[in-house]
Amino acid sequence: MDIVTKPKLSRRILDYTLLTVLALIVLAPFLIGLWTSFLPTMQIAQGNFLSTKVSFQNYIDAFTQTPIIRYLGNSLVISTATMIAQLIFCSMSAYAFVFLKFKGRKLLFTLFLATMMLPFEAEIIPNFQTVKAMGLLNTYSVMVIPFLTSAFGVFMLRQSFMQMPIELKEAADIEGLGHFQFYWKMVLPYNRIPLMTLGAYSFLGAWNQYLWPMLTTFSNDFRPVQNGLRQLQSEETFNDWGMIQATAAIVVIPTLIVLFIGQHYFKSGVNEGAVK
Amino acid sequence: MLKSPTQSRPRTPLSVQKTKSKIEEQEAKFTLNAKDKYFAWAFLGPSLLILGVFIFYPMVRTLYLSLFLTNTVGKTTVFVGLSNYISLLTSADYLSSLGVTLFYVFAVTIITISLGLVLANLASKRLPGIGLFRTLFSATMGVSVSVAAIFWLFIFNPSTGFLSLISTFLHLPQIPWLTDPTAAMWAVIITTVWMNLGFTFLILLGAMTSVPTTLYEAANIEGASSRFQFFHITIPSISPTLFFVSIITLIESFKSFGLIDLMTKGGPTNATNMLVYRIYKDAFYSGNFAQASAESIILTVIIALFTLLQFKVLEKRVNY
Incomplete structure (x- = not known):
């Protein structure tokens, strides 16, 4: 719209003011959290929000007194394994649905689509019994195996x-490439961007799991970061807000950095995969 | 490899063949590649196994459990037919959970979409430095559920929290955010909206920036106000995306669990005891697996209905 009418200066000032105010509101919880993570808990408890006693003490405490690094490591292992598995198994299934002609293909695809209607949250009872019977409770595998594939991923890649x-x-066909070669040498490289999008989705999805790890892990050795933070909160009898905020910051800052770097791919993928 | 002329030559008859009807083509390939069947099993096998064990079997099993009474380890005892459902749907307690969930879901969706539209509309303007604001507005996408809960629990904290400080400073009445039933519900809604906002903003922005600029140019010549342009050009042009993102938000809100567990534990006095939280508590606290299974099936029906609605739209938009 800039092409037709040249925007007036006052209009621009209004736009930038609005943008800045809204950005501050959206970011406020981050900024408040980040600021308090540098304050001694005593100062926070007294309501001395503008205290100048800023230090990295809360971060030092978080790293030395809590298993936050272990939690992050656990989440990294679980999320990476889930992501790699979904990239492989979803792309293989999508390949079958697009490039292989076999009896019952339509029916199978409908079946895959149907699983998207079934919420995992409504299946925790039998799933818990299954992994318990498999002896998987309190392992990394229990948080990866049920999510090795995803119907959404298959749908998106298809x-x-x-x-x-x-x-x-x-x-x-003319070059005489078999299915495995065609899949590996042409289909996967050609679909780099959607694959990266699925990678980001599955990684974030695993990273943000909450209910399932809560049911299936009982020790800090395997507890992922979401449940780890909950554990820390419930253990803190004395409300050590400074350190809790520091742990939150330690968890969120790497995600934000990855997100900002990956945003370009993520954005284009979201729109491709969803609705144009 | 496509540029090589020797390879492009024999393709001609194939492309002629391609102009035949799609069904004919598929039939031809179908008879040609009987071997595909084995590849299909190899390619689909792993996914089928996982979906079978962790999605299909548990759904059937949940349905089965919901028709029985169970003991505390989840073994079935007596077949009771639909009576678990009947007792749920006639219990004031469950109906209140259902009502609370519906209120939460619709409040979250309406507020998320409205705020997302405001942010996206503003950020779709072509101003210098707009990229920075776009990045900032989408920042909450990187926030996981426990981090969001920590940030907002501090803001809502009754004694030392940020809102309480502000209220004291401005001599406003204190709101007991997490101890008053209504306020606790709003605290959870606000936190959920904040978490959703980044993703919603990004999707709506994507749709808005692909609306042809000629539409706005024409409107400007006609002297249409920007409010008029927003409601008569922007909204109709992005309506499929708007619908899609609304349904996604609805479905995700129905499945909310983490924030409730972290912020309110379903309380105070069941004011935020939503469907998934209830399933978890009935099954893993009270050991009432049969009732929790019936609740799971009700949740599945609700989600399935909204997902079907979403497929209807996707069908139209994606398979062009």
């Missing part, structure tokens, strides 16, 4: 595989 030019498949 959409982008279908948009590949048919000439690619024809060229592969």
